[in-house]
Amino acid sequence: MNRREFIKKNIYAGYLLYSGIRLSDNNVSSPVKNSKIVISNDDSVRIKDFRYNANILSSMLDKSMNNLFGTKSAVDAWKMVVNASDIVGLKVNCLSGKRMSTSVELVNAIISKLLKAGVKKRNIIIWDRMNIDLERAGFKINTKGSDVKCIGNDTAGFKNELAIYGEIGSLLSRTLTDYCSVVINLPVLKDHGIVGITLSLKNFFGAIHNPNKYHKKIGDPYIADLWLIPDIRNKTKLIICDALTAQYEGGPPYKPQWVWDFNGIIVGQDPVALDYVGWKIIEKKRKEKGIKSLKEVGREPNYINTAADINHGIGNNNPDRIEVINI
Amino acid sequence: MKTKITRREALKRSALLCSSLVLGNFNGFPNFQSGDYDDFKVEAKYYEKLPNKRIRCKLCPKECEIDDMERGFCGVKENIDGKYYTFVHSKPCTVHVDPIEKKPFSHFLPGTTALSIATVGCNMDCKYCQNWQISQLRPEQCQYYFIPPDEMVDISLKNKSPSIAHTYTEPVIFYEYMYDIGVEAKKKGIKNVMISNGYINPEPMRELCKYLDAVKIDLKAFTEEFYEDICVGELKSVLDTFELLKKEGIWFEIVYLVVPTLNDSKDEISQMSRWIMDKLGPDVPVHFSRFHPQYKLKNLPPTPLKTLELLRDTAMNEGLNYVYIGNVPGHEAENTFCPKCKNIVVERRGYLITSLKIKNGKCEYCGNKIPGVWS
Numbered sequence A: 001m002n003r004r005e006f007i008k009k010n011i012y013a014g015y016l017l018y019s020g021i022r023l024s025d026n027n028v029s030s031p032v033k034n035s036k037i038v039i040s041n042d043d044s045v046r047i048k049d050f051r052y053n054a055n056i057l058s059s060m061l062d063k064s065m066n067n068l069f070g071t072k073s074a075v076d077a078w079k080m081v082v083n084a085s086d087i088v089g090l091k092v093n094c095l096s097g098k099r100m101s102t103s104v105e106l107v108n109a110i111i112s113k114l115l116k117a118g119v120k121k122r123n124i125i126i127w128d129r130m131n132i133d134l135e136r137a138g139f140k141i142n143t144k145g146s147d148v149k150c151i152g153n154d155t156a157g158f159k160n161e162l163a164i165y166g167e168i169g170s171l172l173s174r175t176l177t178d179y180c181s182v183v184i185n186l187p188v189l190k191d192h193g194i195v196g197i198t199l200s201l202k203n204f205f206g207a208i209h210n211p212n213k214y215h216k217k218i219g220d221p222y223i224a225d226l227w228l229i230p231d232i233r234n235k236t237k238l239i240i241c242d243a244l245t246a247q248y249e250g251g252p253p254y255k256p257q258w259v260w261d262f263n264g265i266i267v268g269q270d271p272v273a274l275d276y277v278g279w280k281i282i283e284k285k286r287k288e289k290g291i292k293s294l295k296e297v298g299r300e301p302n303y304i305n306t307a308a309d310i311n312h313g314i315g316n317n318n319p320d321r322i323e324v325i326n327i
Numbered sequence B: 001m002k003t004k005i006t007r008r009e010a011l012k013r014s015a016l017l018c019s020s021l022v023l024g025n026f027n028g029f030p031n032f033q034s035g036d037y038d039d040f041k042v043e044a045k046y047y048e049k050l051p052n053k054r055i056r057c058k059l060c061p062k063e064c065e066i067d068d069m070e071r072g073f074c075g076v077k078e079n080i081d082g083k084y085y086t087f088v089h090s091k092p093c094t095v096h097v098d099p100i101e102k103k104p105f106s107h108f109l110p111g112t113t114a115l116s117i118a119t120v121g122c123n124m125d126c127k128y129c130q131n132w133q134i135s136q137l138r139p140e141q142c143q144y145y146f147i148p149p150d151e152m153v154d155i156s157l158k159n160k161s162p163s164i165a166h167t168y169t170e171p172v173i174f175y176e177y178m179y180d181i182g183v184e185a186k187k188k189g190i191k192n193v194m195i196s197n198g199y200i201n202p203e204p205m206r207e208l209c210k211y212l213d214a215v216k217i218d219l220k221a222f223t224e225e226f227y228e229d230i231c232v233g234e235l236k237s238v239l240d241t242f243e244l245l246k247k248e249g250i251w252f253e254i255v256y257l258v259v260p261t262l263n264d265s266k267d268e269i270s271q272m273s274r275w276i277m278d279k280l281g282p283d284v285p286v287h288f289s290r291f292h293p294q295y296k297l298k299n300l301p302p303t304p305l306k307t308l309e310l311l312r313d314t315a316m317n318e319g320l321n322y323v324y325i326g327n328v329p330g331h332e333a334e335n336t337f338c339p340k341c342k343n344i345v346v347e348r349r350g351y352l353i354t355s356l357k358i359k360n361g362k363c364e365y366c367g368n369k370i371p372g373v374w375s
Helices: A003-025 A054-069 A074-079 A104-116 A131-136 A174-179 A202-207 A222-226 A230-235 A271-288 A303-308 B007-023 B149-158 B171-187 B202-211 B224-231 B235-248 B266-279 B305-317
Strands: A035-041 A046-048 A088-092 A124-128 A149-152 A163-165 A168-170 A182-186 A188-192 A196-198 A236-247 A259-268 A322-326 B047-049 B055-057 B077-080 B083-086 B094-099 B113-118 B163-166 B191-196 B214-218 B251-258 B286-290 B323-326 B344-349 B352-356
Touching: A035 A054, A035 A271, A054 A074, A054 A104, A054 A259, A074 A104, A088 A104, A088 A174, A088 A202, A104 A124, A104 A182, A104 A236, A124 A131, A124 A174, A131 A149, A168 A222, A174 A230, A182 A202, A182 A230, A188 A196, A188 A271, A196 A202, A196 A271, A202 A222, A222 A303, A230 A236, A236 A271, A259 A271, A271 A303, A271 A322, B055 B083, B083 B171, B113 B149, B149 B163, B149 B171, B163 B171, B171 B191, B171 B202, B202 B235, B214 B235, B224 B235, B235 B251, B235 B266, B251 B266, B251 B305, B266 B305, B286 B305, B305 B323
Parallel strands: A035 A322, A088 A124, A088 A182, A124 A149, A182 A236, A188 A236, B113 B163, B163 B191, B191 B214, B214 B251, B251 B286, B286 B323
Antiparallel strands: A035 A259, A163 A168, A236 A259, B047 B055, B077 B083, B094 B113, B344 B352
16 A cells, blocks of 8 residues: 555545544434435326236336346346345235235235346245234235245244343244345335334334334334344345335324325335435325324324434434435 | 141142142143134223224223224234224133242232133333243234133132132233133132232222232332333322222232342332331231342342341331241241231241131231231
8 A cells, every 4th residue: 555545545534433423423323325215106007996007016116126226137136135045035014904005016026026036936935923914915825835935923933032122122033033034124105103104114013022012102212223133134135115005194004084196116225214205205295285294293203313323323314315216 | 717737738738739830730721722813802891982993992001092903012902993802801821720829918818729820911011020921922922721701710619729810911901801700700709819010090990899809919119210111111000009909998918029229229118118108008018029130131130138138127117017028938028927926927938838827817826916818
């Protein structure tokens, strides 16, 4: 290394150090990279009510992935998320029946992309809290054979050892800990009557045995603490938020008077940034509909900020560092 | 009631007790099952319907507001289309025959057994819970027996247990089951006792008192801070429950688990004792129990014996008459002393009664009345 290079590296290191200190003062984490969130909308995706066009969904997914990863081929983008040997868990959100859960069409579209990327069919697992939740949302339980698996935690079971991270003390789903090497997080864009919104951060309440204990204090810091669990943080490589039908009030159950056809998907790798963007979309809709903001009704999702703080460092909540791409 | 137990009787009781403890061996026991968690559900007794299919649970002071298809903090009840159902009625996950001393009760039918049952679930989340493997589960996460209330009473009769104890987890959350067992038990002369955290709203507690014979309440600490940080509960409501029990004339005892550095200050115990003296009177038995590291609180040591003894002395100096030390087998403070003549009126070794000197509710030595349920 010559003298010039040495000085250049020191200046850069000094800058990073300074940035880090400055950001810590604001209690915000300092991920080096900005976060990219891609929002893809297409009104023609909706055939009728809650049925969606598979070809258009496929195209929306391809465009989103290429934009997110800067690739020209969607297969290349998927290969940046999974290897052919991976066992891929698709963590859907199915607690609200067929109309306000991760849609079967979107999951099928994702499965076809994974297959093209070389993942074996038998190594794909659709999972959530209970079999009955999955069935209500339109998925078919399957635990055997060479086809895609679909299984609730009530069948897969939980680890015996408690995972204690921050304020969380829980048993973890074996699907998450023992079976999956990669998880794709598939939340739904919707309001939550206790914790404000339920998107990618909260979706992993479906991976623990006692989520009912962690809704108090508007989920703060519990939802953020959940992401301190290594199996959740390290295995989650991609988030695809189902925003085809979204809900801005009265969630998490389906309430027809408060849903709207967003006809989109929101894709990213940073759960904090994605939730921040989703939160703002919901707030905008609330304002448009003349109802109070989540802060005004006492449900502001501060756990998003907690997830971004120096103790968690899960992602970006600073809008200046979130690049939102609308396609 | 016999006043002295012979050596032969003591050995016989010990043998029976050991076999029931070790083997869980008793009559009329059904097979374990793990069916669909929602194959049998009963509508909850205390809740309020809200707009848009939401409900507010009115059973415990948490008063969870719950949306359709969701559950509250306890995890055992679900809002289904605007109606609130319990999934644990008739579905105990554990059933044992225990000595009543294990609950612990020191002034309630000493030397007898209680058919002791629990379902999964709790409305608190104490960081040191010793039964968290069942108290912190949801119905679908645990196998259970299907035992309707009348059958449970029959099992109690077959096993010659004069009481049924709702214990181990938190009976408040299986209120409907406990209540219905109480109704059936009363018909057949079996007593119904609740081992609880006392975190329940006044109305359901008052109604339940019609079918309860004794209550043991865990007073977790005497500060709101401890209740909030360590237990996710609230002291005020628990104190209200004590006052309600006193008013209703139900026999009750208090257990205070002494957690090193968190609730073991002499000042706190003085304050608590003064409150008990003022609101409940000097005759409420108080058991200071030894903590062992459990669940999420493994970084603290077991309670030093000296601390337990100091706190017992503190409570007695404030005027409480019956103060025990628990989880320390063989300690002198397991025994019941007559506060007047200071003689031992109930001598214990662990869960065994080795001598009983109470006749017609009075000390055999001096005739002083010893409060409790003795027959």
